[in-house]
Amino acid sequence: MHVHSAAIVGASGYAGLELTRLLARHPRVRITALYSDRWSGEKASARLPLDGPAGELAYLSLAEAEGAGAEIVFLATPAEVSAALAPKLLAKGARVVDLSGAFRLADARAYPPWYGFEHPAPALLAEARYGLPELAREALHGATLVTNPGCYATAIALALAPLLRSGLVRADGVAVTGMSGVSGAGRKAAEDYSFVEVSEDVRAYRLGKHQHVPEIEQTVARYAGACGPISFTPVLVPIRRGILATATLRLDGKASAADLAAALQAAYASEPFVRALPADRVMVKDVVHTNRCHVGVAVDARAGAAVAVSAIDNLVKGAAGQAVQAMNAAMGWPETAGLDLLGG
Numbered sequence: 001m002h003v004h005s006a007a008i009v010g011a012s013g014y015a016g017l018e019l020t021r022l023l024a025r026h027p028r029v030r031i032t033a034l035y036s037d038r039w040s041g042e043k044a045s046a047r048l049p050l051d052g053p054a055g056e057l058a059y060l061s062l063a064e065a066e067g068a069g070a071e072i073v074f075l076a077t078p079a080e081v082s083a084a085l086a087p088k089l090l091a092k093g094a095r096v097v098d099l100s101g102a103f104r105l106a107d108a109r110a111y112p113p114w115y116g117f118e119h120p121a122p123a124l125l126a127e128a129r130y131g132l133p134e135l136a137r138e139a140l141h142g143a144t145l146v147t148n149p150g151c152y153a154t155a156i157a158l159a160l161a162p163l164l165r166s167g168l169v170r171a172d173g174v175a176v177t178g179m180s181g182v183s184g185a186g187r188k189a190a191e192d193y194s195f196v197e198v199s200e201d202v203r204a205y206r207l208g209k210h211q212h213v214p215e216i217e218q219t220v221a222r223y224a225g226a227c228g229p230i231s232f233t234p235v236l237v238p239i240r241r242g243i244l245a246t247a248t249l250r251l252d253g254k255a256s257a258a259d260l261a262a263a264l265q266a267a268y269a270s271e272p273f274v275r276a277l278p279a280d281r282v283m284v285k286d287v288v289h290t291n292r293c294h295v296g297v298a299v300d301a302r303a304g305a306a307v308a309v310s311a312i313d314n315l316v317k318g319a320a321g322q323a324v325q326a327m328n329a330a331m332g333w334p335e336t337a338g339l340d341l342l343g344g
């Protein structure tokens, strides 16, 4: 069996570290290079409890990443860095899996307002394949550029898509709240989000302008049909990792809770990573350190509303685990390869 070489750019970040842990144990992949400026020259085993050959690698500077010779290159870097680097790596024949938002939006004009930069490689947006296998599996096979979904977008799209597809809820007036642990903001935000700042506090942020809004709308429109504007409120909660998202939808007619639950059950019955549960059994503690997404739905008949609930680990199903699952799908390997279903 050919074992493929893989490199991780941004290996010192929270997503990059999780990816290093996962790929170090992946049966079809061998990590050959790790790139980080902050840890440049240090051995990986000094930073992570890694046994085996990956631990012997020394971190290389980010400037060297352009010359990465690996067959598969993972970019766990800020979106603007990924947008500049991916075209160079693709031109060298590498397969690229990007964990940032750099290639998620189909329309280049959406980048300045939502991500704050002019896209340097708009032609690649049409080539990028969205790395959410449960909704986009067919298009992923053979992909050379995989764009990994955002963490909130993953949790929300997995809960919303089957419900909207069922026709039992309306596609207009959807309102979502996403509660995220602090690691969602990355290591770079460690100072703003220090223990003193975030502990014993819960706060909403970036209201009405979060960068995942166009991605959530695009994903729901692509995989569940037309959808109206979605109102999204991100909330920072003082846990290390994990996202719990709730979506409030208007019922179309008199659908029962059992009808809606059946739509979720049917959509995910044969998915290894997604499980439909009663809405009040969906909780972060059951999914952290795993690539799982738990979803559920309840009906509030008095208010004419359905409430969908979804939980993931932002660093695993919301980032590194999903990237491995999407790579597996792109390579034609079993999607569960290298992914832990039980967690720690």
Ligand SMILES: NC(=O)C1=CN([C@@H]2O[C@H](COP(=O)(O)OP(=O)(O)OC[C@H]3O[C@@H](n4cnc5c(N)ncnc54)[C@H](OP(=O)(O)O)[C@@H]3O)[C@@H](O)[C@H]2O)C=CC1
Binding pocket: 009, 010, 011, 012, 013, 014, 015, 016, 035, 036, 037, 038, 039, 062, 075, 076, 077, 078, 079, 081, 099, 100, 101, 149, 150, 151, 183, 184, 185, 186, 187, 188, 189, 314, 315, 318, 319
């Ligand atoms: N954290 C999460 O839950 C999720 C993150 N993502 C996305 O994954 C990517 C990485 O996120 P995350 O691990 O959280 O981020 P971190 O801030 O923890 O890490 C960023 C990594 O990128 C490297 N880097 C390269 N260029 C820059 C630069 N100009 N500024 C800052 N860092 C740089 C850093 O290297 P160095 O060693 O030199 O500091 C570091 O390894 C981002 O695009 C993020 O949006 C996606 C889904 C979820």
Ligand SMILES: CC(=O)N[C@@H](CCC(=O)OP(=O)(O)O)C(=O)O
Binding pocket: 079, 099, 100, 101, 149, 150, 151, 152, 180, 181, 182, 183, 184, 185, 186, 211, 212, 234, 236
């Ligand atoms: C708590 C927190 O700050 N979470 C991050 C999560 C999104 C992320 O990681 O960025 P991507 O768009 O690349 O997925 C945020 O809201 O920006």
